[in-house]
Amino acid sequence: MGDELVVSGISKQYSGVQAVADASFTVQPGEVHGLVGPNGAGKSTALGILSGFIPPDAGSITYRDRELVGTVPDKLVRAGIARTFQEPSPIAGLTVLENVLTGLHIQGHAGTLQAAVRSPKLRAEEKRLKAEALRLLGSVGLADRADADAGDLSFGELRYLEVVRCLGTGATMLLLDEPAAGMGKTETERLTALIDDVRKQGRGVLLVDHDMGFIFGLCDAITVMNAGRVIADGTPDEIEKSEAVREAYLGGSTGNHGAGNHEAGKAGAQ
Amino acid sequence: MIALVISGVVIGCVYALIAAGYAIVYRTTGVLNFAQGSFVMLSGMACSWLITSEGWSYPLAALGGLVLTIAAGAAIWMLVMAPMLIRRLGIGLAVIATLVVSYALTDAVLLWQGPDPRSLPAIQPTWQFHLGSTRVSSGQVYVIVGMALILLLLSAFLKYTPLGRATRASAADHETAQLLGISPVRVGGYAMCIAAAVGALGGLLITPIQFTSASGAVQLALYGFVAAVLGGFGRLSGGVIGGLVIGVLQELVARYISTAYSDAITFAVLIAVLLLRPQGLLGAPDYGRARRSRSSHNRMNRKVHHASDVSHEGQPARTS
Numbered sequence: 035m036g037d038e039l040v041v042s043g044i045s046k047q048y049s050g051v052q053a054v055a056d057a058s059f060t061v062q063p064g065e066v067h068g069l070v071g072p073n074g075a076g077k078s079t080a081l082g083i084l085s086g087f088i089p090p091d092a093g094s095i096t097y098r099d100r101e102l103v104g105t106v107p108d109k110l111v112r113a114g115i116a117r118t119f120q121e122p123s124p125i126a127g128l129t130v131l132e133n134v135l136t137g138l139h140i141q142g143h144a145g146t147l148q149a150a151v152r153s154p155k156l157r158a159e160e161k162r163l164k165a166e167a168l169r170l171l172g173s174v175g176l177a178d179r180a181d182a183d184a185g186d187l188s189f190g191e192l193r194y195l196e197v198v199r200c201l202g203t204g205a206t207m208l209l210l211d212e213p214a215a216g217m218g219k220t221e222t223e224r225l226t227a228l229i230d231d232v233r234k235q236g237r238g239v240l241l242v243d244h245d246m247g248f249i250f251g252l253c254d255a256i257t258v259m260n261a262g263r264v265i266a267d268g269t270p271d272e273i274e275k276s277e278a279v280r281e282a283y284l285g286g287s288t289g290n291h292g293a294g295n296h297e298a299g300k301a302g303a304q
Numbered sequence: 305m306i307a308l309v310i311s312g313v314v315i316g317c318v319y320a321l322i323a324a325g326y327a328i329v330y331r332t333t334g335v336l337n338f339a340q341g342s343f344v345m346l347s348g349m350a351c352s353w354l355i356t357s358e359g360w361s362y363p364l365a366a367l368g369g370l371v372l373t374i375a376a377g378a379a380i381w382m383l384v385m386a387p388m389l390i391r392r393l394g395i396g397l398a399v400i401a402t403l404v405v406s407y408a409l410t411d412a413v414l415l416w417q418g419p420d421p422r423s424l425p426a427i428q429p430t431w432q433f434h435l436g437s438t439r440v441s442s443g444q445v446y447v448i449v450g451m452a453l454i455l456l457l458l459s460a461f462l463k464y465t466p467l468g469r470a471t472r473a474s475a476a477d478h479e480t481a482q483l484l485g486i487s488p489v490r491v492g493g494y495a496m497c498i499a500a501a502v503g504a505l506g507g508l509l510i511t512p513i514q515f516t517s518a519s520g521a522v523q524l525a526l527y528g529f530v531a532a533v534l535g536g537f538g539r540l541s542g543g544v545i546g547g548l549v550i551g552v553l554q555e556l557v558a559r560y561i562s563t564a565y566s567d568a569i570t571f572a573v574l575i576a577v578l579l580l581r582p583q584g585l586l587g588a589p590d591y592g593r594a595r596r597s598r599s600s601h602n603r604m605n606r607k608v609h610h611a612s613d614v615s616h617e618g619q620p621a622r623t624s
Contacts, residue, residue: 085483106482106487107482107483108481108482108483108484108485108486108487108488109487111482111483111484111485112485116483117483123477123479123480123483124480125472125473125476125477125480125481126476126477127472127476128469128472128473128476132469132472132473133473135466135469136469136470136473136481136484136486137484137485139466139469139470139485140484140485150461150465150467150468151465156466160466199484200483203484203485
């Protein structure tokens, strides 16, 4: 029980602008949950609040019966919630493998002192984690880049590293911020397969993306935001038929008609 | 001449260890820790006190001095630096605070142990050899070899252990490291303990061949800082080069010009190097590469719950 991520009534105001207004939604375990909306809808702010980077003005977030508002990001990850960024953030100076291992270590059991001196127990664990990291990297075709400096990866490779590193934290609720942005068709398919695997493992995914084909093809549930508010919440079918959504994208009050039309067009093509 | 170079190298090694302490604390927290010189002084004074007043054996007293100094480093972090950084009072304030701590430690040790310089027995076994007509003592060799070993161990620790990896990750990009479950406050604490240990070992190595006194701490902190900047701030190897240059330079100036000009010339060299080569002799490490290449777009809503409010370029970090 309590394994779903419950977001209720979160709000955030920036110098007079209501970025997120009383937004509520729930992400179930083993579900890919889309979070969409026109530019400026408040998706990014919502994600910032969920990952502990932005303190909300109001509202609560509970996961596994724990209130998570006010928890710092590194503790949130340990509580099982991890996120990626739209713009990949490799830790340059560390190798690709080390990037993944850094997150994997949350799953390690060796104590600080052992981590400092490389005890035999730690070596065994390190070996196991390294194998796990290589397996994760292999799942996105990055195994042969394991020893490269993460700062030297191509943009496409960085996108995969971002997602794989997030998976490596062992988090059971993953917040993915536009993981498919800038990806080609085959790359997106590979990512889709990866996220599908995560779902099968019973982990929850909150997926923010602009690519409606990607969202509608993958999600079990979708929450649509506009101007900081949740305007629709339901299955992809329900969302597609929703009058409010159509209006937000076509008649939009956000002043972002171009992008809105484009996205609505994609959605309609589904 | 050779004798001067050797004694310059020896003191330069201590500067190198202090510079290493600056590097590791700065890279993980963004703070210049001017209490770095106090660690060298504290371990020497504490060890001397444990031997003379408490009757401990030398090895045990040395261990005691090391532990006490690490405890002091941890205390400075927990009581002074971390609370300031968590409350986001700014890096500048934390830096000033370390300077204050440095003076406070000096005064505390003055009250406790008096102003007299202390020395420690020679490290056993003692021996010597001659380089031309110059006598080199075992104590001097221990400092040089000790410094090299300590810094090699430190690099290996950073490179090969999980905790070292976490430290490097946090140093390179503390926001992302945080997303991977690494607490910047904890990593900063470890960094302070490591810096204190490195400084303490320097103190234990140098005090047998050179007097240590309470009032020497601030000067050590300053020379160590000059060494770090001169060689390339943030690099362990840079601190070694800078330390050796400063150490030898000071000896030569003291012998051929005047001890009175020692400081003036040290700082003149620093200024000259900074004007000609602001990145230091070896250049700054490139750990900041990814940050600079990243645009600030979409990072607006990353609010950093960290220690550091300042990026490595000294500009305000991209916080919302």
